[in-house]
Amino acid sequence: MGEITNVMEYQAIAKQKLPKMAYDYYNSGAEDEWTLKENREAFSRILFRPRILIDVSKIDMTTTVLGFKISMPIMIAPTAMQKMAHPDGEYATARAASAAGTIMVYKDRKVVEQLVRRAERAGFKAIALTVDTPRLGRREADIKNRFVLPPFLTLKNFEGLDLGKMDQANDSGLASYVAGQIDRTLSWKDVKWLQSITTLPILVKGVITAEDARLAVHSGAAGIIVSNHGARQLDYVPATISALEEVVNATQGRIPVYLDGGVRRGTDVFKALALGAAGVFVGRPVVFALAAEGEAGVRNVLRMLRDEFELTMALSGCTSLAEINRSHVLTEGDRLRPKPRL
Numbered sequence: 001m002g003e004i005t006n007v008m009e010y011q012a013i014a015k016q017k018l019p020k021m022a023y024d025y026y027n028s029g030a031e032d033e034w035t036l037k038e039n040r041e042a043f044s045r046i047l048f049r050p051r052i053l054i055d056v057s058k059i060d061m062t063t064t065v066l067g068f069k070i071s072m073p074i075m076i077a078p079t080a081m082q083k084m085a086h087p088d089g090e091y092a093t094a095r096a097a098s099a100a101g102t103i104m105v106y107k108d109r110k111v112v113e114q115l116v117r118r119a120e121r122a123g124f125k126a127i128a129l130t131v132d133t134p135r136l137g138r139r140e141a142d143i144k145n146r147f148v149l150p151p152f153l154t155l156k157n158f159e160g161l162d163l164g165k166m167d168q169a170n171d172s173g174l175a176s177y178v179a180g181q182i183d184r185t186l187s188w189k190d191v192k193w194l195q196s197i198t199t200l201p202i203l204v205k206g207v208i209t210a211e212d213a214r215l216a217v218h219s220g221a222a223g224i225i226v227s228n229h230g231a232r233q234l235d236y237v238p239a240t241i242s243a244l245e246e247v248v249n250a251t252q253g254r255i256p257v258y259l260d261g262g263v264r265r266g267t268d269v270f271k272a273l274a275l276g277a278a279g280v281f282v283g284r285p286v287v288f289a290l291a292a293e294g295e296a297g298v299r300n301v302l303r304m305l306r307d308e309f310e311l312t313m314a315l316s317g318c319t320s321l322a323e324i325n326r327s328h329v330l331t332e333g334d335r336l337r338p339k340p341r342l
């Protein structure tokens with residue numbers, strides 16, 4: 001294969017390199033995988049309204065996330081079990097980017113407390129609380145493959161808490177493991193509880209409706225990640241880029257709204273920002289690049305997305321993130337209900 005020119009090209013390389021069980025685990029979505037396809041296709045239905053004859057000789061992509069300055073509004077989403085992709089696993093990914101922490105809330109609140117303390121001691125700056133996984137979605141490839149962690153790997157965060165092992169099961173080993181450990185009673189009061197045990201800001205990951213966006217604001221969340229878990233949970237939810245504006249409008253600017261799901265191009269990043277996102281997260285391309293080239297691959301993914309995003313800004317006539325606004329894009333909704341904007 002010649003030079004890699006976009007982040008999607010890592011997928012084919014990863015497919016060749018990885019055992020089928022690992023590749024299928026990373027790649028798959030829930031059930032019919034309608035949402036998986038839609039996460040990409042919805043981006044392709046959003047068009048640009050570029051402005052011309054603007055001096056774009058200097059472009060500033062810097063921004064802040066919860067008070068921390070970052071070089072561009074593109075971050076890495078939490079994806080589990082990266083050591084199946086490459087022996088350096090999460091270390092390589094973290095080295096290639098500044099890491100963000102994630103936890104899943106376990107049935108035993110004492111376990112959660114221990115994880116939070118560990119995250120604080122390790123210098124994590126925020127906690128992303130995943131709220132779309134009271135049960136694991138049906139990923140049929142994992143069921144067919146009887147997915148189970150390779151014997152040389154454990155879930156390191158839960159070792160010593162005696163939760164690190166995943167046993168062979170009759171369906172997806174992960175589904176059985178999660179069924180045993182994840183707390184199905186998780187509710188908004190637990191978001192408050194989590195705040196009571198840590199001063200770290202909490203990002204609620206997995207909101208896709210205005211109703212829940214308002215509840216997140218009222219529960220004291222520091223931010224929202226509009227996410228459908230990479231289409232791995234409930235199939236037939238809308239693409240995240242289609243749900244973004246509803247969530248942004250509901251929060252009324254009180255907390256930042258981020259997005260993940262199907263971001264593969266700099267143009268996707270621009271579209272998300274134009275529709276009100278403060279930044280985006282990338283999931284699968286990072287894992288596939290890790291499988292293909294380790295840390296260098298992840299660096300390359302971030303570099304390609306950065307370069308594409310910068311070019312999109314230049315060609316749209318934007319020199320800073322603040323200049324990217326709603327008038328730079330035309331959504332399907334806009335085309336159905338044309339409104340004079342000027």
Ligand SMILES: Cc1cc2nc3c(=O)[nH]c(=O)nc-3n(C[C@H](O)[C@H](O)[C@H](O)COP(=O)(O)O)c2cc1C
Nearest residue numbers: 026077078079080130229230260261262282283284
């Ligand atoms: C292999 C894999 C594992 C994931 N594991 C987790 C996880 O443990 N916790 C979580 O909140 N989200 C997890 N996600 C979801 C990602 O954080 C993110 O929402 C999603 O991958 C973004 O979509 P994209 O892959 O299309 O970029 C996982 C996604 C993948 C592909």
